[in-house]
Every structure is written in C-alpha cells, then in structure tokens.
C-alpha cells in the first residue's frame with residue numbers, strides 16, 4: 183500500500199457513519215453523532231488557511247478557514263478585559279492562608295469566587311465560508327475515487343460521467359498564500375461548473391463580476407473585517423450572475439482563492455489594515471502564474487519539509503485498499519501500513535497548519551466549520567498546545583514551531599498584566615489554561631480548570647526543546663526573553679510552605695484537582711523552567727544576579743517528584759492518589775515526558791511512573807492515549823507503547839484519520855507522531871539511544887531523517903527486531919554520546935566517513951562518546967554483519 187495516501191471510493195457523507203459507542207470508551211461523554219466534516223472530509227492547509235474537501239458530487243463542497251478569523255477580543259460586543267478581573271490578586275494571600283491552615287474547602291470556595299477570569303469576549307475560532315462547485319448532470323457517476331496525497335499535499339476527486347473522466351485537485355499553497363482548485367475533463371468542451379461562495383456569517387456580501395467572486399464582511403461581534411477573493415481562470419465562456427460564476431470551458435478551469443482579515447497579533451488592539459489590499463495583491467501575483475507553476479512551487483515547498491523523514495516498520499505495509507476499510511479492518515487485523523500512514527499524516531497536518539508567519543495550530547489545527555466549535559477551537563495550555571508541537575523538532579519540522587515561538591512571545595505583554603493582577607508578579611508574565619489570539623492570559627472562568635500558573639513553563643518546554651535540537655544560538659536568543667520572563671514570574675509567585683520549601687500555592691492539578699499546595703506538575707515545571715533558564719543565561723553570559731536567584735529557588739523547591747504509599751508517582755505534595763483513579767490527565771508524569779527529570783538512571787522514579795500508568799489504564803480520550811504512548815516509550819516498554827498506538831487507531835481515529843477526543847481534536851494526531859519517534863530514538867538524558875522501545879511487532883524497518891538533541895539527524899535500519907545500521911549526521915559538530923539497547927545482534931562498530939573505526943558498542947555496554955564534525959556522517963554497523971537467523 184501507499185503509506186503517503188489516504189483514499190476512498192465514496193464521497194464524504196457516504197462512508198459508513200461512525201458510532202462513537204463502537205469506537206471509544208472515553209470518559210468524556212459526547213452525545214453528538216460525529217459530523218461528516220470532522221470524520222470524512224479531507225484537510226488541506228498552508229498554515230494561514232485551511233480547507234476541508236468533501237469530494238461530493240454533483241456539488242463539491244470546500245469549506246475553508248483563515249486562522250485569524252475569530253470573534254471576541256477588543257471591540258467585542260460583550261466587552262473585553264483580556265479576561266482579567268482587577269483586584270483578584272488581593273485574594274491570593276487569603277487563599278494561601280486558608281491552605282496553610284489546612285482549610286482546603288475554604289480555600290477552594292475563595293479561589294472559585296475570586297481567582298478566576300472573565301469569560302466576556304473570549305470569542306471563538308470561526309469558519310470563513312464554503313466554496314461550492316455545482317456540476318450539472320453529474321448524477322450518474324462511476325469509477326469514483328478521492329484522496330489526499332500527503333507527499334504532494336493535494337486532495338483530489340475523480341470519477342466518470344458518460345465516458346468522460348472528471349478530475350479536481352485542491353491545494354493550499356504556502357508560497358503563493360492561496361487555495362487553488364484545478365478542474366479537468368478528459369474530453370474537450372465537456373467541463374462546465376457553477377461556482378459560488380457561501381459565507382459562514384450573516385451580513386457578508388458576495389459579488390460576482392466577470393471571472394471573479396468577492397466575499398466581504400464584518401463580524402458583528404467584534405467588527406473584524408474579512409475578505410475572500412476568488413478568480414476563475416479558464417479557456418471557455420463565463421457568465422456571472424446572482425453571486426455565481428458559471429463556466430463552460432474547453433478543457434480546464436483553475437480557481438484561485440485568497441482570503442484574510444484585519445487581525446494583527448499586536449497588543450492591545452489586535453487590529454491591522456483592512457485586508458482588501460493584501461488579499462488583492464496576493465491574487466494579482468497568483469493569477470499571473472499558470473497552474474503548473476503554482477503546483478510545482480507548492481509541492482517543492484511542501485516536500486522540503488515532508489520528505490525530510492521516511493518510515494517503514496515492516497516489510498509488508500498491508501493491502502492496497504481504501505483508508506476507511508483499512509481502519510475498519512485494523513480493529514481485528516492491524517496492518518503496519520496504516521500505522522505508518524497515520525505517522526505521515528500527523529507530519530502533513532503540522533506542515534498544513536503551522537508555517538512561519540501564521541498563528542500556531544489551534545485545537546483543531548487550522549480547520550473548523552462552526553461558529554461555536556468545541557472549546558472554541560482555541561489555544562489550550564494545559565496539554566493540548568504543547569502536544570501539537572511535540573513532534574516539531576524530533577520529526578524534523580522545526581520551521582513549523584516558529585509560529586509557536588512568535589505567539590508565545592506575543593503573550594508576554596498581556597501576560598504581564600495577568601501576572602500582576604492574579605499572581606503577585608509585577609515583572610513576569612503568565613498564561614493560563616485557555617487562550618485566544620487576543621492576549622487572553624487570565625485564569626479561566628472556573629478555578630477548577632482555569633487556574634494554571636504552570637502554563638508559561640509548560641509551553642517554555644517546547645521552546646527549550648527547539649534549542650536543544652537545533653543548538654542554534656539564534657534560537658536560544660529568540661526564546662531567552664520568554665524563558666526569563668516566565669522564570670521571573672516563578673521567582674515572584676512561589677511562596678514558602680510550612681516546611682520552608684518553595685511551592686506553587688494554590689495549585690490545581692489540571693482538570694483533576696484538588697485545590698492544594700504544590701501539585702507535582704507545578705513543581706516539576708517550575709524546576710524545569712528554572713533549570714533551563716539558568717543554563718540559557720549561562721550560555722548567553724547574561725543575568726548573573728538573576729541566575730543566582732534562580733539557582734537558590736531551584737534548590738529550595740519543594741520536591742517535584744515524590745513516590746507515594748502504593749509505589750505511585752504522587753500527583754500532589756500530600757500522598758492523596760487513588761489507585762482506582764483513571765483520569766485522562768496524568769500531569770504528575772510530565773517529568774517523564776515531555777520532561778526529562780525521570781530516566782533509566784532514576785529507576786525508583788521509573789518504577790513509580792510505571793505503577794501510576796498501570797493504575798490509570800490505557801483506555802482514554804485521543805490526546806491522553808497519545809500521551810500514554812509517549813510515556814510508555816519513555817519507560818522503554820515498546821510493546822505497551824505499541825498497545826497504546828494500536829488503541830489510538832482502533833478507538834480514537836476517524837475514517838479521515840483525524841484524532842477524536844471526541845469530538846475531533848488534532849493534538850492526538852501530533853502526539854501520535856511524537857510517540858512513534860520516542861519508540862525509535864530517545865535523546866533527552868544527554869545520550870542518544872537507538873531503538874529504545876521497539877515493539878516486537880515491528881520486526882523490520884527503517885527510519886530516515888529523525889532528529890536527536892545536540893543537532894543530529896539519524897537514519898536507522900533494523901531487522902529481526904534488532905538494530906542493523908545507524909547513520910548519524912552531525913548537523914552542528916557537537917560531541918555525540920551513543921547508546922544501544924539490547925536490540926543488537928553482535929558488537930557494533932562506529933566508523934567515520936573515511937572508514938576509520940572510532941569505537942565499539944555492545945548490547946547494554948556503556949555509551950560511547952565521540953567528537954563529530956559539522957556536516958560529517960558516522961556509521962554504526964555490526965562488526966560481523968549477520969545474514970539473519972530470524973524471520974523478517
């Protein structure tokens with residue numbers, strides 16, 4: 183099978199509907215039937231824009247988004263204060279005092295009343311509209327197929343009517359900043375179509391003039407101006423009336439669509455220019471190019487990122503059958519090709535939803551067809567946004583995390599007001615559980631999910647990882663002010679507990695509780711952040727005084743990791759964990775993944791993490807399964823990690839391979855990619871470990887282009903469940919420390935490019951450290967290559 187292609191023999195809406203009860207034993211009951219949009223349509227995107235292609239006949243529907251089209255924020259009818267409620271911070275000492283005297287009920291009541299934000303004007307991510315293409319007479323069709331080519335970044339639909347083959351291709355180009363649709367017919371003069379724009383919001387106007395349609399509107403809620411222009415290039419006749427453009431072409435039609443809003447990510451107004459000029463200019467550039475050039479530029483741009491990695495986990499990928507059938511069959515007969523396809527799909531989705539200059543990927547990436555999407559399709563900082571970017575560095579898509587760096591930077595100014603308003607920090611910055619692109623940094627409007635001071639540190643972890651992988655000073659300089667501001671927040675927010683140690687108070691383990699002092703996640707993230715910022719300041723030779731303060735705070739933190747009475751890793755400072763608890767958040771294991779405080783050299787903590795994970799069980803919602811996949815990989819248990827991976831495909835994946843929470847939430851797609859990478863390579867504890875958690879089911883395989891911290895790119899080949907060869911490219915000339923697990927046949931040798939042997943490694947031997955030169959390649963292979971002995 184082609185592991186870079188999703189394909190179907192029916193349009194969206196005609197696949198067998200999914201019964202959620204069949205799919206998931208999720209703890210969140212979601213009683214809506216999944217929509218065709220979320221479960222069957224296919225996504226294209228260029229970071230700025232996203233579109234979902236239905237592949238329907240006789241009317242094709244292409245629903246589209248532009249990432250900045252949001253209700254809420256400044257100018258919102260409801261009013262907007264960035265969520266901040268002045269005076270809230272007066273209650274911080276009062277809540278702390280209640281906790282200090284052990285009155286948790288009183289602390290929770292006070293916190294619920296006062297340590298909350300205002301929901302006013304939070305807003306939601308919006309659908310922009312839909313392009314409809316009506317093909318008269320295309321009722322009786324045959325040989326229907328549609329698909330999404332991940333390598334070519336193109337959705338397509340093809341079918342026959344009366345002996346003519348019709349094909350449409352849809353792309354969303356980053357270099358040209360447009361959506362483009364190409365229509366062809368195999369017989370001259372057989373192609374005609376009526377094209378219309380359906381705006382998602384009332385009050386928008388659509389004007390058709392010549393070959394052009396313009397959709398223009400202002401969101402009633404916040405006055406945001408939006409505009410989309412579509413130009414139809416063709417070689418036939420056109421007729422534009424009643425908001426539609428009808429074309430009868432000789433052989434081909436190309437639609438180009440550009441759209442934008444007057445949003446600008448600039449505090450405090452978040453408004454820029456009317457989008458008309460920019461949208462028109464983009465269109466002018468695009469219409470000057472033939473389709474072939476637009477396509478070529480688009481695919482070349484996409485492939486620079488997409489082709490950096492390749493993966494196969496088996497000699498036999500699986501049958502060449504439609505993706506929905508493959509997924510259905512996976513319930514009983516898992517095929518490795520689908521596992522690989524899901525991996526490539528996650529990489530594709532990140533490229534399509536996060537490119538330099540765009541807003542970051544939100545809860546649904548770039549795709550939403552509603553006015554009130556689940557959780558506003560916002561930026562959630564208590565796991566979801568972080569998970570979106572977990573694959574970015576290790577899966578060689580570092581450019582895709584650029585929007586995250588810019589975005590977090592933009593939170594510092596509004597976040598400083600929130601830090602001062604709620605957390606007693608005049609000089610730091612904060613963000614909490616939920617955030618919109620208008621600087622909403624306040625706690626959420628319910629304390630029990632909305633209070634999340636650790637969010638700044640948690641997202642800083644993604645940024646720090648960017649530097650750990652790239653080793654570029656430029657990255658370090660970009661992220662340092664963000665880390666520094668977050669570290670200052672913690673220095674000012676931390677308070678002394680009765681035992682004299684520094685704690686986060688109040689703290690609330692995400693979505694789980696209780697109102698406590700020093701929950702594990704807060705303490706672990708404070709530790710991580712201080713530690714990383716100390717290192718960063720040392721590397722840059724800056725902030726010596728501050729560094730001293732950070733060191734002292736780090737040493738005085740209440741222990742971030744504690745082992746409790748049933749051998750579990752404690753979620754709270756007090757030993758409160760319930761062994762029967764199966765909550766989806768496992769925030770106390772952040773130190774295992776994505777953090778790095780827990781590792782094989784801390785066996786007691788590894789055991790405790792395992793005990794916790796076993797108690798929580800495998801069943802869960804989409805993102806939580808993906809997180810458990812990453813965690814089991816870090817516990818070096820490949821078979822358990824694989825069980826999670828399989829479970830995600832069996833219970834949390836729609837036929838279009840979107841992850842479901844339910845409903846659709848994209849974090850699980852990204853967490854899946856990160857988890858597969860953790861299975862193949864780990865590098866979070868100062869050494870590169872090859873195949874640390876290889877599932878026994880993945881007998882033979884190859885991964886190319888995977889990244890390791892320290893600036894290395896690896897190609898790894900395994901056979902019979904054992905490492906065959908590894909090629910290590912040194913991207914920045916750092917020393918390399920390499921370890922191989924038990925999955926090797928015989929002693930292995932590492933050689934330089936010139937063939938000289940650097941050293942030997944055997945199963946479970948000590949790691950080998952060697953110098954590398956930037957740009958050079960090092961090869962690890964068996965000393966006496968085996969000719970097998972097992973079964974592939």
Ligand code: FUC
Pocket residue numbers: 545557562564565566693766767803805843847
């Ligand atoms: C977190 C999770 C929920 C959901 C929401 C968008 O708060 O606890 O399960 O994923 O984000």
